[in-house]
Each structure stands twice: as structure tokens, then as C-alpha cells.
Amino acid sequence: MNYTTQEFMVSACSRLIKDNECVFIGVGIPLLAGVVASKIHAPNSVLIYEAGGIGAISRRLPWSISDNATTDNALVATELWRVLGDVQRGYIDVAVIGGAQIDKFGNLNTTAIIGAGKTYQRPTTRLPGSGGANDLASSAKRVLIVMRLEKRKFVEKLDYITSPGYIAGPGDREKAGLRGGGPETVITNKCIFRFDPLTKEMYLDELFPGVTVDEVKAAVEWDLKVGSNLKQVEPPTEGEVEIMHRIDPLGVVLGSKSKQENQSFEEYYKIMKECYESMALLI
Amino acid sequence: MSVNKVTTLAEAVQGLVNDHDTVALGGILSREPVACSYELIRQNKKELTLIVDSHDESVELLIGAGLVKKVESAYVWVGVIGSGLNFRRAVEKGLPKHIEVEDYTNLAIGMRFLAGALGVPFLPVMSMSGSDIPKYNDKIISMADPYKGQPVNLVPAAEPDVAFIHVQRADKMGNAQIWGMLANDVNIARAAKKLIITCEEIIPTSEIRKIPNMTQIPHYCVDAVVELPFGAHPLGVAGYYWLDTPFRRDWLKASKTQEGFDAWVEEWVLSWDKFEEYLQKLGSDRLAKLRKLERDNYQIPRIENY
Numbered sequence: 001m002n003y004t005t006q007e008f009m010v011s012a013c014s015r016l017i018k019d020n021e022c023v024f025i026g027v028g029i030p031l032l033a034g035v036v037a038s039k040i041h042a043p044n045s046v047l048i049y050e051a052g053g054i055g056a057i058s059r060r061l062p063w064s065i066s067d068n069a070t071t072d073n074a075l076v077a078t079e080l081w082r083v084l085g086d087v088q089r090g091y092i093d094v095a096v097i098g099g100a101q102i103d104k105f106g107n108l109n110t111t112a113i114i115g116a117g118k119t120y121q122r123p124t125t126r127l128p129g130s131g132g133a134n135d136l137a138s139s140a141k142r143v144l145i146v147m148r149l150e151k152r153k154f155v156e157k158l159d160y161i162t163s164p165g166y167i168a169g170p171g172d173r174e175k176a177g178l179r180g181g182g183p184e185t186v187i188t189n190k191c192i193f194r195f196d197p198l199t200k201e202m203y204l205d206e207l208f209p210g211v212t213v214d215e216v217k218a219a220v221e222w223d224l225k226v227g228s229n230l231k232q233v234e235p236p237t238e239g240e241v242e243i244m245h246r247i248d249p250l251g252v253v254l255g256s257k258s259k260q261e262n263q264s265f266e267e268y269y270k271i272m273k274e275c276y277e278s279m280a281l282l283i
Numbered sequence: 284m285s286v287n288k289v290t291t292l293a294e295a296v297q298g299l300v301n302d303h304d305t306v307a308l309g310g311i312l313s314r315e316p317v318a319c320s321y322e323l324i325r326q327n328k329k330e331l332t333l334i335v336d337s338h339d340e341s342v343e344l345l346i347g348a349g350l351v352k353k354v355e356s357a358y359v360w361v362g363v364i365g366s367g368l369n370f371r372r373a374v375e376k377g378l379p380k381h382i383e384v385e386d387y388t389n390l391a392i393g394m395r396f397l398a399g400a401l402g403v404p405f406l407p408v409m410s411m412s413g414s415d416i417p418k419y420n421d422k423i424i425s426m427a428d429p430y431k432g433q434p435v436n437l438v439p440a441a442e443p444d445v446a447f448i449h450v451q452r453a454d455k456m457g458n459a460q461i462w463g464m465l466a467n468d469v470n471i472a473r474a475a476k477k478l479i480i481t482c483e484e485i486i487p488t489s490e491i492r493k494i495p496n497m498t499q500i501p502h503y504c505v506d507a508v509v510e511l512p513f514g515a516h517p518l519g520v521a522g523y524y525w526l527d528t529p530f531r532r533d534w535l536k537a538s539k540t541q542e543g544f545d546a547w548v549e550e551w552v553l554s555w556d557k558f559e560e561y562l563q564k565l566g567s568d569r570l571a572k573l574r575k576l577e578r579d580n581y582q583i584p585r586i587e588n589y
Contacts, residue, residue, distance in 0.1 A: 027362045050337075050389055051311045052464035059580060063528075064362045066311035066337070068521040071463040072581055079465040080311070080336060081393025088390065088409050111386055111415075120419050121383060126374040128367060130416065131337050131358035132389035138410035162386075164413035176413035177434035250528070252363055261536070265529045269572045272525070276580050 003236050005189040006255045008208060010036060010244055011236035013096065013146050013187045020044045021093040024083075024136055029146045030096035031062050032244060032253040039243050039282060048092065050132040052078040059279035060272065061248040065132070084132055087139045090179060095140035097133045099147040103158050104202045104222045106165025106183035106195060108133065108145065114159040123159075130162050137163035139180040149188035154220040166200035191216050192233060196225070206231045246282075249275045285488070287455045288508045292558065295479045295507040296322045300445050303352075305332045307396070307441065307475055308341050309448030309468040312362070313521055314461075315341040316481055318514040319447040321552045321561070324348045334441045335359070336392040336467055340518060340531070343369045344552075347544045349379035355441075357389040364528065365535040369544060378541050386416055391423070391438045396467045398440035399474025407435040446475035448500065449514050451522060451583065453482040454490075457505025460497040462583045463521030472500040481511040483523050493586050513562055513570060522582045524573040530565075 003011075006029075013033035017023050019042040025034040034047045035058055046055045051066030055075030062069040071077040086092065101109040110133060115124030137143055147153065165183045166173060173182055182200075186193040192206040203225040204216055209232060217224050236244075248254050249271050250263075290298075300306070300323065308316055320341045323331070330352045335342055337358035345351050346359075347369035360367040373382045387395070394406040405424075412434045417423040424437040448468050453459040459480050461468060472478055480500065485508065491498055514520075517527035517534070537547035555561050562570060 031363070049464070051313070051466045063364070063526065064312040064339075066313050066464055066466060068313050068463060068519045068525060068577065068581065071521060077463050077465065079393075079469055080389060080467045081397055081470065084390035084393060107414075121374075122377075122381070123375060126367075126371045126384075128337075128360035128362075128370075129356060129358045129386050130388040130414075134388040134414055134416060135390040135408075135410040138412070160419070161413070161415045167413045172413060177409065178413060179409060261532060263529060263532075265527075265569055265572075268529050269576065272576055276576070280580075 001238055003241055004255060006253070007236050007241050007244060009146060009187055009189055010253065011240045012192060012233055013144060014040065014240070016144050016185055016187070017042050017045055017094060017096070022046050022048060022091060024048045024050070024087060024092045024095040024140060025065065026095065026097035026133060026136065027065055027131070028098040029253055030098065032248055033096060033146070035061065035247050036240060036244055040240060046075070048083055050083055051080055052083055054078065054083065060275045061252060063252060084135045087135055090139065092140045094142040094144060095136035096144045096146065097136055097163070099145050100127050101153055101155055101158055102145065102147065102186065103155055105167060105169060105200055106145065106186070106202060107158055107161045107167065108137065108163040108165065109158040109160050111160045111162045120160070134163040137165070137180070137183070138178045141181050143180065143183045145183055145186045147186070147188060149190045149216065149219050151219055156221045166195065170198065170200050194227070201225065203227050204230065206233045208233050209235060246275070246278050285456060288457050288505060289455050289485065290507050290509060292318065292322045292481065292509045292511060295509055296326050296328070299477045299479060299506060300328050302329045304328070304444040305334060307334045307443035307446040307471045308338060309446065309466065309471055310515065311337050311466045312339050313464065313519045314449045314515050315339060315518050316447040316449040316514065317341050317344070317516060317518055318511055318558055319449070319479065319481060320344045323350060324548060324552050334392070334395070334443055336389050343367055346370055346373050346382060347379070347538065348548060351382050353383040353385065355385040355387065357387050357392050361531070361535060364531060368535065368538040372541060385420055385422070387420070387438065388416065391436070393467050393470070395438050395441035396470035396474050398438070399442045400470035403440060405437045405439050407437050409435060411436045441474055443475045445477040445479065446471050447479050447481065448472060449481045449511070449520070450500070451482065451520060452484045452486045453480050453508050454486060454488040455508060456488065456502035457500070457508050458488065458491050458498050458502045459500035459505065460491060460494070461499045462497065465499060469499045472504045477506045478504050479507045479509065480505050481509045481514045483512050483514070483520055485510045511558065516565070519577065523577060524570070525577045527573055
């Protein structure tokens with residue numbers, strides 16, 4: 001069947017969420033992957049959003065970690081510091097977050113690409129900042145990172161470490177007193193990376209169909225190691241793709257930006273109304 | 284004890300906000316006090332320092348209008364549908380003016396508000412170690428905790444001069460009820476020196492008493508109450524209306540240049556005298572549909588007998 005790389009990423013990411021897990025969801029692709037997992041293979045997973053929603057059964061894609069949909073049919077509607085406190089306390093099994101730049105130890109930069117001759121206060125490119133990502137990267141038991149594999153994103157050295165991975169190698173998280181397990185998997189549009197248990201270095205573990213090792217290596221700045229048992233990622237199923245589009249009929253995560261830009265209010269209203277009606281059948 | 288604090292937004296901003304104030308904003312995406320940002324722009328309140336967790340339009344608008352001197356934040360962006368164009372322009376290019384940044388995490392900002400709300404000078408957090416956040420932020424103090432010797436990061440209490448929180452409903456005294464996610468509003472309300480509550484509906488105190496668990500902000504924290512339906516537009520309010528995404532896209536498109544943003548402000552913020560005119564400009568049909576999208580699916584349950 002046909003699928004887009006975006007659908008592939010959502011599917012690959014959602015499958016790493018296990019049933020019965022407490023799942024903390026970050027912005028971007030994680031928003032869709034969480035709902036997809038809960039509708040397909042992890043119906044007892046509890047989706048948690050940092051503005052305070054715990055256990056929502058959303059009838060559409062939450063557009064943010066604080067959107068009304070994050071408390072739709074929820075178990076709990078509470079406070080931001082409270083749910084992030086629950087992360088710090090150790091209640092969260094898995095956190096799913098995005099990133100702008102990553103290094104081989106899984107450290108993430110979402111604050112600033114400072115650039116030569118520039119400063120933190122006046123960088124070349126300012127990014128949003130941590131949000132809750134640092135808190136999740138510090139304290140969640142497992143961390144899944146979703147980001148596109150593109151040039152200048154998988155770098156030798158970050159300008160700024162926003163969220164810690166394994167910092168500068170084995171033992172560093174323990175030294176820093178971080179309680180969480182650190183990054184487990186990095187899901188991209190071409191492959192899946194994991195981390196060597198001894199060296200804590202990111203290696204190539206699974207390829208998307210049609211992608212070569214050289215293609216991946218070319219996009220990574222450090223000398224990337226390849227796993228001894230290189231696997232191929234299973235493509236999304238029809239069922240997964242169908243549900244993704246039901247949850248995100250506007251293509252907010254799934255893409256098709258040009259379609260959205262010219263959308264009138266009337267079209268928007270109609271699509272969202274149908275979305276609610278379609279999703280209501282799944283509750 | 285029935286003090287009536289009901290006023291207009293224009294009067295509240297005029298009386299309670301000064302240039303150079305430190306300002307906190309409630310909500311996150313949902314319930315962000317966007318109409319309050321419009322009013323701050325209309326009254327040209329300048330040199331503001333913002334303390335926010337993660338915010339979208341309410342902060343972007345103030346930065347784009349050149350009212351902000353500094354942002355103490357965890358995240359400023361227009362998540363999922365775009366990027367923080369005004370934030371980027373101000374930090375990277377100094378347009379319309381440069382803003383100083385001070386980064387935290389969401390938990391760290393949350394603990395700053397909690398410290399402010401508790402009246403303690405600081406609180407520790409376990410995150411941020413091993414990252415560069417403390418390195419670039421002098422206010423974060425990394426130390427070994429005096430009991431077990433674990434690495435902790437201390438963050439100072441936030442005590443904003445003034446805070447704006449938009450809620451679903453409140454009474455005239457200011458008892459404010461929130462439905463859905465609370466973000467950091469319970470603590471922002473208590474940490475702020477002055478608090479302006481805007482709400483979708485003013486309801487009788489007798490209705491508040493039917494479901495007191497929903498009262499997240501007691502009246503003694505509140506200085507002004509403003510009834511402001513659609514006060515979070517184009518963002519949403521749980522149980523009242525959903526996001527006006529086409530409006531947000533148009534705004535983002537305009538914000539690609541400073542000139543475009545300035546023209547947008549001229550049209551959507553400065554061209555009217557009363558907020559009702561802004562709503563009229565949007566059209567009652569559009570507002571009704573935003574309300575319907577939310578209310579058909581999600582609303583505050585009615586409690587008839589308590």
C-alpha cells in the first residue's frame with residue numbers, strides 16, 4: 001500500500017507505546033502517535049499532557065499539550081506543575097518528544113542554534129525552548145524522540161543542550177542525579193536509532209523500506225555505527241493510516257500544508273464536525 | 284463580603300498595569316488571555332517583563348507589538364501550526380526591538396509560580412541538571428541538597444506585578460471557576476501582586492456554591508473581574524468554543540514580516556473601540572459555529588441539585 005513518510009513516522013512511533021503504560025505526550029508527531037496507539041494496540045495506555053490532562057479519550061487530534069481535546073473524556077484535569085511533578089516523582093513510563101537538533105548521546109537542542117559569532121541572547125536561529133521536554137528527558141523511565149533525519153540536525157556538537165540524553169557518555173546521567181532512564185529510541189523519516197547500552201552512543205537499528213545505510217550516514221555528522229542485526233521497519237497498516245486521517249482530517253500533523261492554507265472557515269467547520277461524528281463511534 | 288469587582292478590561296488595564304511591570308499570563312493555548320494582550324497593545328503598556336510557561340498568541344502579540352523587554356519562559360511558539368515568528372524576529376534581528384530571554388523548563392516555571400503562591404523564596408527541581416539551561420541563566424542555582432547531597436536546581440519565586448487569567452466563569456467577587464486543564468493558573472493567581480480575571484460568564488455566587496471544587500481561584504486573590512465572552516479567541520476555551528484555526532493561519536501569514544504584523548494589528552486590534560466590535564467583525568455565525576463545535580461534544584455538566 002501507499003503511505004507518506006509522515007504516516008510512517010506516526011506508525012513507527014505509536015507502536016513503541018505499550019499497552020497499560022502511562023505515556024507523556026509532547027508537541028508535534030507525538031500528539032498523533034499517542035492517540036493512534038490508544039485506538040489500535042494500546043487501549044489501556046493513559047495519555048498525559050503537561051497542561052494537566054490525564055487519560056483523555058480525544059475525539060480529534062489535540063493540537064497542543066493544552067488544547068481542549070487533552071481533557072476530553074479525561075480521568076483527571078489538573079495542573080501543569082502537578083503532572084510534571086508526577087514525572088519527577090517517577091510515575092511516567094514513557095515520554096514521547098520532538099527535537100530540532102540531536103547529538104550522538106541523544107542530547108537535544110530546542111532552544112537556539114547560536115551560530116558563529118552570535119550569542120545565546122542574539123542567536124542565528126531562536127527555537128521555542130524546552131517546554132516540558134527537559135523535565136521529561138530528565139525523569140521519564142523511557143524517552144522516545146521523534147524528528148526528521150535532515151542535514152544539520154544530527155550533529156557532532158550541539159550549540160545548546162536543552163534536554164539531556166546521556167550527556168557526554170556512560171555514567172553522566174547518574175552523576176547529574178537524573179532519575180529517568182534516558183533516550184531509548186529515535187524515530188525519523190528514514191530509520192530508527194537506538195543507543196548502545198555500554199557506550200550510550202546512538203546507532204542505526206532499523207531502516208525504512210528503500211532507504212540505504214549510506215543515505216542515513218550521509219545525514220549524520222558523526223561516524224555512525226550500524227547495529228549488528230540491522231532490521232527493516234514494518235510499514236504502517238491500512239488500519240493505522242485510516243485511523244490517523246480520522247483523527248487528523250485537517251492534516252495538521254500528517255502534512256498537506258498548501259491545502260490547509262487556503263481553507264475557508266466553512267470548510268474547516270465542516271471537516272471538524274465530521275471528525276467529531278466519526279470519532280464518536282470509536283469511544 | 285460581597286464586594287463587586289466587576290469592571291471593563293480597559294479600566295482594569297489602565298488602573299492596574301504600569302510600564303515596566305512584570306506580567307504573567309494564564310492558560311496555555313486554551314484560555315490564553317488574548318483579548319488582554321489586545322488591550323495591552325491598545326494602551327501601549329511598555330517595557331514589560333513576561334513570566335510564562337508555554338504560550339502562543341498572547342505572548343507573540345505582545346512581542347510583535349514591541350511592548351516586551353524580557354521573556355522568562357519555557358516555550359514561546361505557535362505550536363503545531365507554525366513557528367513563533369515575532370519571537371524569532373525580536374530575538375534574532377531585534378525587530379521591532381530586541382528582547383532579553385531567560386530560559387527555564389515548564390516544571391521550573393511551574394515551581395517558580397508555586398514558590399510565589401506559597402510565599403517561599405525558592406523551590407528546588409530535579410530536572411535541568413546536565414543541560415545548558417542553568418549555564419545561561421544566573422537565577423538558577425545548582426547545588427547539592429543539604430539532606431542527601433543530591434544535585435538540585437533552585438529556582439526563585441515568581442511574584443509578577445500583575446497577572447491576567449481567562450476562565451470559564453466567575454462571580455462578581457472574583458471566585459473563579461475553571462473547567463478542563465488548569466496549567467499553572469492556581470499558583471499564578473496566588474503569586475501575582477494584582478490579578479485581573481476575565482471570564483466567559485459572570486454567574487451568581489449561589490451557582491459557584493453548587494460546585495465549589497471548580498473554584499480554583501478564591502476571590503481574595505482577585506482585583507478585577509471582567510465579563511469577556513470569546514476573550515481567548517482565536518484560541519479555545521474548554522466547554523465554550525474551539526480554536527479558530529483559519530483566523531490563526533491568516534494571522535501567521537501576516538506575521539511573516541514586521542510590516543505585515545503591524546498592518547494586522549492595525550486592522551484587528553486598533554480599529555475598534557470596544558471588544559464587542561472585534562466580535563462583530565468576526566461575525567456571529569462564525570462564533571456560533573466555534574461554540575457549537577465545542578459544545579456539541581464537550582461542556583460543563585449541569586448540576587441541578589447539590
